[in-house]
Amino acid sequence: MTDPVDRRAELVAAAASDDLNPDEARELALLRATDPSIDVEIAELRAMIGDLGDTPWDSSEPDAALRDRVLAIGEALPAPAPVVPIARGRRWAVGLALAACVAGGAVIGGGAVGLLDGDDGPRPGAPGVLGALEHIDFSGEPAGVSIDGSLVAHTWGTETILEVAGLPAGESYSVVLVGADGASVDSGTFFGSTVTIDCRMNAALDRPEVDAVEIRDMSGAVVAAAELPAVAS
């Protein structure tokens, strides 16, 4: 004998797609008399069915070669760097970096881009230490392009400091921080130039949450990327 719950589900599903025969329609009418939620549920299912109508479904499988490509990741990427505890309380760095952004002046889009204003910046330190300068290594840049990058962990987020030479003048580039969950946070944009560019940008993403820094062209293609060591939050 059919479970009454399953029978109710059958009839509601059939009603939602107008598939009831006369006997089933009478059976559903009797159920409605004692269960007024049925009409609400049929309406909800019909709304869901309406949404599905515009969603053609491709049931194909990925190529076997994709498995090889993915498993090669584990062989190609080294183990993460050791976790470094963050020292809190170096608030002097906050003021210095803010001053640099304000002094720089040039702002493109949502991010602040400023010329470096001297050598009073943060000093080298371990990744993730608030206020310390963390050197990062970019890879993948085109021939003739050099990118020297550093990060500074701040209480408000992560500052990216770049010295870039060789990118085509007038072309626009964005600096993006990629989080551990895959989310991208824009840090700012800059133009390529015939001279070496020094700039600082900030993003509201804490350093422990940043997995990589990417420089992208206007099509979104990654021009160069730096993978970062993990640090403790």
Add this chain to the structure above:
Amino acid sequence: MSVSGSVIELARPSDRPLSSAPMPAPGFDLTTEYDAHSRVLFAFAVNALRDRGQAEDCVQETFLRAWRARDRFDPERAAARTWLFAILRNVIVDAQRSMQRMPRTVAGDSVDEPAAPADDTLQRLLLVEALAKLSDDHRVAVVAIHIDGESYSEVSARSGIPVPTLRTRVYYALRALRVHIDSEEDSHDRPR
């Protein structure tokens, strides 16, 4: 008929109390996780992007990001599948934004259907993700009846599955889709 088992895997909130204790040792094995989840991840990507090559690139990028962040993966907070889907969703959004900035070309391995519209909404992405997360039995039933437009009797004759079973699968599949979309929309609406 059998309708037992999980229709869809929904994100589950952490049941671990807040603590300053160190995170447990991560457990993310690339081979195991790829073999367990790549098929549904690809289904999500190829149906969101309508391009096989780009979908495979997105899946690869997802596992790359997961591998980089594997020491932060905490299986007590979310299943690996939930975590991978969250990463893939962001990768797909990035890919869609890139596509909207580029002239559209037709690759040899593109699927027949037209590319996703430039104004693709989060709602559609959530729906495709929810469909990908359905169990095979439930997805096959709901796709045949409500996307491909077959009747219950046609699907039953072709598959040998009784009509009542198909109806019940469709019922629970539609409910699961609604619950998934509502829960994801709620999580986006919540202040972070």
